[in-house]
Amino acid sequence: MTRKPQPVLTGPSGGQAWSASVIGRHHEPVVYELSSPGRRSWSFRTTGMPEWDATDLVPADHLADEPPALPEVSERDLVAHVTRLTQRNYSVDLGAYPLGSCTMKYNPKLCDVASSVPGLTGVHPAQPGEQTQGWLRLLVELEDALCRITGMAAATLQPAAGAQGELTGLLLMRAWHDAAGSPRTKVLIPDSAHGTNPASVTLAGYQTVEVPSDRRGLVDLDALRTLVDDDVAGLMLTNPNTLGLFETDIVEIARLVHEAGGLLYYDGANLNAILGEVRPGDMGFDIVHMNLHKTFAVPHGGGGPGAGPVAVAPRLVEFLPGPRPQLDPETNRYTLTTPPRSIGRIHGWHGNALALARAYAYIRANGGDGLQLVAQTAVLNARYLKERVRDVFDLPYDEPCMHEFVASAANVKRATGVKALDLAKRLIEEGFHPPTMYFPLIVDEALMVEPTETESPQTVEAMAQAFERIVTEAEADGGAAARAAPRTTPVSRVDEVQAAKKLRLRWTPDEERSTAARVPSPLH
Amino acid sequence: MGHSVPHTDAEIAAMLDFLGLASLDDLYAHIPDAVRLAGGLDVAPGAAESDVLAEIDALAAANRPAVGGLVSFAGFGAYEHERPAVVPALTMRSEFVTSYTPYQPELSQGVLQALFEYQSMVCALFGLDVANASLYDAASAAVEGLNLAAAATKRRVAWISRAVHPNIREVVRTLTGPRLELREAPLVDGRTEWPDDLGEAAALLVAYPNVLGCLEDVADAARRAHDAGALLVAQADPVAAGLLRSVGSLGADVAVGEGQPFGTPLGFGGPYVGLFATRNAPYVRRWLPGRLVGETVDADNRRAYVLTLSTREQHIRRAEASSNVCTNQTLIAIAAAIHLAWLGPHGLRELALRCARGARYTREQLLRIPGVEPAVDAPTLYEFALRTPGPAAVVLERLAEEGYLGGVDLAPHYPELGDAILLAVTETRTRAEVDDFASTFEKALR
Ligand SMILES: Cc1ncc(COP(=O)(O)O)c(C=O)c1O
Secondary structure, three states, X not given: OOOOOOOOOOOOOOOOOOOOOOOOOOOOOOHHHHOOOOOOOOOOOOOOOOOOOHHHHOOOXXXXXXXXXXOOOOXXXXXXXXXXXXXXXOOOOOOOOOEOOOOOOOOOHHHHHHOOOHHHHOOOOOOOHHHEHHHHHHHHHHHHHHHHHHOOOEEEOOOOOHHHHHHHHHHHHHHHHHHOOOOOOEEEEEOOOOOHHHHHHHHOOOEXXXXXXXXXXXXXXXXXXXXXXXXXXXXXXXXXXXXXEOOOOHHHHHHHHHHOOOEEXXXXXXXXXXXXXXOHHHHOOOEEEEOOOOOOOOOOOOOOOOOOOEEEOHHHHHHOOOOEEEEEOOOOEEEEEOOOOOOOOOOOOOOOHHHHHHHHHHHHHHHHXXXXXXXXXXXXXXXXXXXXXXXXXXXXXXXXXXXXXXXEOHHHHHHHOOOHHHHHHHHHHOOOOOOEEOOOOOOOOEEEEOOOOOOOHHHHHHHHHHHHHHHHHHHHHOOHHHHHOOOOOOOOOEOHHHHHHOOOOOOOOOOOOOHHHHOOOOOO | OOOOOOOOHHHHHHHHHHHOOOOHHHHHOOOOHHHEOOOOOOOOXXXXXXXHHHHXXXXXXXXXXXXXXXXXXXXXXXXOOOOOOHHHHXXXXXXXXXXXXXXXXXXXXXXXXXXXXXXXXXXXXXXXXXXXXXEOOHHHHHHHHHHHHHHHHOOOEEEEEOOOOHHHHHHHHHHHOOOOEEEXXXXXXXXXXXXXXXXXXXXEEXXXXXXXXXXXXXXXXXXXXXXXXXXXXXXXXXXXXHOEOOOOOOOOOEEEEEOOOOOOOOHHHOOOOEEEEEOOOOXXXXXXXXXXXXXXXXXXXXXXXXXXXXXXXXXXXXXXXXXXXXXXXXXXHHHHHHHHHHHHHHHHHHHHHHXXXXXXXXXXXXXXXXXXXXXXXXXXXXXXXXXOOOOHHHHHHHHHHOXXXXXXXXXXXXXXXXXXXXXXXXXXXXXXXXXXXXXXXXXXXX
């Protein structure tokens, strides 16, 4: 392995990188195992209400004999239990999380405060518009900012996540073709697309047709030409795509799809790379979903909640889900209105409103200029890291990357038998969350790395060195250390096969539980 | 500007130099000029943290919040409940807030175990065997429930009770429109009247209690569904589950619900959490929507947790998946689990009992007012509909002037009920508040 000289990023006084691995190496009981009959935490306010019995209030055939089997714990034990659980979990606030496609950037604390203001949290979603002017204005202003960022005409803020945004966008596509009197059956998707794309296509009642990627890792234009016809409702694309590459033929792609009467859908999971540099609307996209939990710093919450607004070109505005918050220019009041040919509601209320408030605060804090710098440094970090691991991994699609890149550990596997999975687990011991593995599907032993803009150059360099170290080590020890990893975590390598074979999906008090379940308490 | 980026100018220069580039702009040099944005974004420049918070405060001040502003009797699917101090304290822990989906189990045992406990408690609430790790909200859970039933029965007709929340019915229409054939079962005196011939039904969807607060005959709905070869999907109120027989024990095959009452503020409607549980049936392995946490062991045979049965999910099954859900509502699910553990069985029962007592008392006080009548006759628990003399909207407006959110106007949703208001009373309302409300209500009718 040859190495390029690295630039000097760490000065004599500071600029050190640090990222800590999790603690919490003790066994942790299930909350039910802490339960003791009769123990309690709860109390309720004094209301002075008459104290009727349950039998006075509930018809006998509806009244349960017993309340649901919940655990009975003291507040002290509950707090200790949950706090110990948190110590068994890695997070962005602990260190770097270069999980490709997920944009695990630091989430400013400002947004936590903004989304817990009582005047926002205390509003009931069915309150009349006169009582919710502040919320409606916030949503209208967020919509406006998102439209300026994407170059679109209007947006719905209802979808709760990216996948729900995709389905919304595809239903808009459907409504458009239906209204034009030419229903279609197929949606084109590159073979590198995220799994939610084809799943959403099916839910929207369309068939997925895969478009192959070419040798550059971009949409194969010749293949696209043969696939586009008047039965194609549209093409779903991420740009930059899931290889982290910008689809440089986007103008031609848009022309081909539009000439056949199709619409162009933008999966905005990778919007972080192009803020202020390129707008989906200017590339010809008609429908754009955004993952506010990626680009706009809504924290992932261990898997959600996020928010997946969908912005559209002018010709699709009349189909947007309702009700939509809007400013009535006559009265200068904010109202909720449903567009004339609306596809209907997507969410029970107005979307993940408090998550939307976080994104609003993030956009206001960064501003247009700040967002552009976000994109530039996200790309800079990824480009730097990719160059630094050029000699460590294969780079099957070696075009200039945007905010992330996909390396292949196939070279390491060939030389040492160590898989991408093993390297990922070994990286944990080095203090970093692993990259996304085995996605996109078109890359063998894929490692998809997205450092994000919030990691300092020193941290990015430290990641590069960690990759180098673990591969060098694997070459030396034949992969023994990687295959044994991770050993610094609360549990060692987890048996996924057994989980699926012997399903245990909830706690039960039965005696037949595995011996593993009866680990002696560290207190005994 | 630039709050989010740690890089100094010198560091940026060093990195660009390493890459052989002259400027940040060069990072985008391969992108065709035709699509490049000249001159940056037309979005206001960045502001200092305190300035942004001042703006947020100003927006918040333009609301009249139901909690902390008005005295509220609004329910209709979103409820004001006490939020024990442990819930915000624990759910704001950044290990929960700032972690991703637990794809790396060794780094994610905290979130995984919290979700496993959540799944266990959701099963207990509904009397069912398998709960997933959350869906977006009650509406999305209802959609997924019907999709599951359609996949499991290989049929496409779904009967939906008219007493399922109108927003949920609309979301179901929007999201299943291209694939399912939806039929509405009408109401007779506040309860669902299922047709005798359900045809080739995949599912029946009933709410318990329903949107008008009424107690439906879930066992009867289950019998009808099963006789027709369909699944019963019950949208069950998880607070009411403290008193009512579980929908699982009444025969429901799938339970869906809204977990907001457990630890989540009203927040203008989100983020909430869609509860989803079902029986341990063969369709689980293939068609259960959403993520699922399972117990297993690590390499040292210690108990551990991991996302399981992922071959059902979109990232493996792609176009063949029955659900597209990826990101869910984990943090809200964890909040619900913490709140439920804090309540325990007896606290949950007490909570439901207090809601029911408050509602009984409030209903009695309001029914003393001349001209106020029950809008339907079926028994209710803690939410109920009253008919008002004259338009409900006017009454509610007058109540708002006096500081009350007096409920929700049913006219736009159930015109057949005439002028009617839907009221919910939770454990948060005191007798004194209700007495004042009742006298204000009486004045508002004059
Ligand atoms: C490229 C891409 N598209 C779509 C999605 C789906 O978004 P969500 O998880 O918010 O539903 C993701 C995220 O997981 C993604 O990375």
